Amino acid sequence: MKEKSFTTKAVHAGRYTPARGVVPPIYQTATYAFETAREMQDIFEGKSEGFVYSRVGNPTQKVFEEKMAVLEGGESAKAFASGMGAINAAVLSIVKSGDHVISDRTIYGSTYDLFTEIFPRLGINVSMIDLSKTDELEENLQDNTKLIFCETPTNPTMKLVDIKKISQYHPTTMVDNTYMTPYLQNPLELGSDVVVHSATKYICGHCDTLGGVIISDAEFIERTHQLLKDFGAAMSPFNAWLLLRGIKTLTLRMDRHTANAEKVADFLEEHPSIAKVYYPGLKDHPQHALAKSQMRGFGGMIAFEMHSYDEAEALMRNLKLCTLAVSLGCVETLIQHPASMTHAAVPKEKRESLGLTDELVRISVGIEDIDDIKSDLSQALD
Numbered sequence: 001m002k003e004k005s006f007t008t009k010a011v012h013a014g015r016y017t018p019a020r021g022v023v024p025p026i027y028q029t030a031t032y033a034f035e036t037a038r039e040m041q042d043i044f045e046g047k048s049e050g051f052v053y054s055r056v057g058n059p060t061q062k063v064f065e066e067k068m069a070v071l072e073g074g075e076s077a078k079a080f081a082s083g084m085g086a087i088n089a090a091v092l093s094i095v096k097s098g099d100h101v102i103s104d105r106t107i108y109g110s111t112y113d114l115f116t117e118i119f120p121r122l123g124i125n126v127s128m129i130d131l132s133k134t135d136e137l138e139e140n141l142q143d144n145t146k147l148i149f150c151e152t153p154t155n156p157t158m159k160l161v162d163i164k165k166i167s168q169y170h171p172t173t174m175v176d177n178t179y180m181t182p183y184l185q186n187p188l189e190l191g192s193d194v195v196v197h198s199a200t201k202y203i204c205g206h207c208d209t210l211g212g213v214i215i216s217d218a219e220f221i222e223r224t225h226q227l228l229k230d231f232g233a234a235m236s237p238f239n240a241w242l243l244l245r246g247i248k249t250l251t252l253r254m255d256r257h258t259a260n261a262e263k264v265a266d267f268l269e270e271h272p273s274i275a276k277v278y279y280p281g282l283k284d285h286p287q288h289a290l291a292k293s294q295m296r297g298f299g300g301m302i303a304f305e306m307h308s309y310d311e312a313e314a315l316m317r318n319l320k321l322c323t324l325a326v327s328l329g330c331v332e333t334l335i336q337h338p339a340s341m342t343h344a345a346v347p348k349e350k351r352e353s354l355g356l357t358d359e360l361v362r363i364s365v366g367i368e369d370i371d372d373i374k375s376d377l378s379q380a381l382d
């Protein structure tokens with residue numbers, strides 16, 4: 001039988017169906033019973049299969065991990081309570097005090113905070129650079145550089161990083177694939193070593209749970225398991241179940257998000273109140289060719305600049321269908337102001353230098369009828 005398509009794998013991969021349920025159960029237990037103490041020890045040491053304690057592993061969470069590993073094309077995956085939990089564990093599985101990290105400087109606000117505030121306090125030195133420029137990367141590489149980290153497209157400015165290019169260098173490369181999902185981009189296939197996701201976003205799809213996941217080879221995931229065990233940022237069985245339900249429709253949703261976003265980007269580009277639109281699907285996006293080569297679709301995220309902060313504020317205040325909220329990847333269209341909301345943690349001077357201006361607005365285009373989205377934007381812009 002030929003290999004199943006991504007869409008089929010998104011529905012079927014990682015089946016665990018005791019009592020022949022088509023849908024895996026929510027395995028709502030904190031602990032598990034044993035016949036003998038030895039039995040538990042064998043599971044703990046990996047000599048036999050089973051579960052010991054749900055902070056360290058749970059059947060529903062395991063189905064989610066198996067599905068994500070299949071979809072990203074990795075050997076194994078580890079689930080966490082949130083995207084930040086996954087990013088923390090993934091980075092700290094690689095670096096220790098005295099090591100150096102290179103990160104793209106346009107990244108989600110809390111990851112930026114982690115790299116510029118928290119890790120330096122632990123003796124981990126991080127260079128925040130523009131990873132779309134190979135010469136900047138080469139200038140900043142050091143003997144103790146252990147990790148290169150990026151998001152692509154970046155949150156929120158929609159700049160791309162060439163995954164193949166950065167993966168040619170010796171440090172471990174890690175890509176936050178939240179914006180694209182494994183349906184539209186597979187960093188491991190492009191040479192990256194580790195992929196992380198905020199599963200809270202498109203993987204979930206319905207804005208009703210938090211989750212995070214790391215996908216890589218089996219040896220790396222085993223290392224992250226130690227951090228899960230000792231940090232304790234475990235995914236709850238119920239959240240794993242909601243995520244499993246969400247993933248089944250991932251491809252349908254992403255196709256619709258993308259189709260709608262392409263039309264919204266065209267609409268915004270032609271509107272006189274909009275100064276600039278950032279969407280990799282637009283032919284005038286400076287990295288449109290790279291987008292076509294490393295992504296299978298342009299996704300549902302758009303950033304745009306208005307002519308002034310007051311106009312941006314008035315637009316968001318006057319929308320009736322699109323919801324003013326942080327987060328992204330939900331079926332509902334969400335709009336927000338990065339400088340005062342998701343990226344408020346980035347100091348103002350830094351924000352300006354990253355293109356995170358006060359006029360910038362980010363929209364996560366939902367799956368509603370495109371005419372309704374456009375008409376809401378249109379009345380608010382008027």
Ligand SMILES: Cc1ncc(COP(=O)(O)O)c(C=O)c1O
Pocket residue numbers: 082083084085108110111151155176178179197198199200210211212327
């Ligand atoms: C690109 C990206 N990575 C990571 C995160 C953090 O994920 P979580 O909120 O699930 O911790 C976010 C949150 O918005 C994000 O946008």
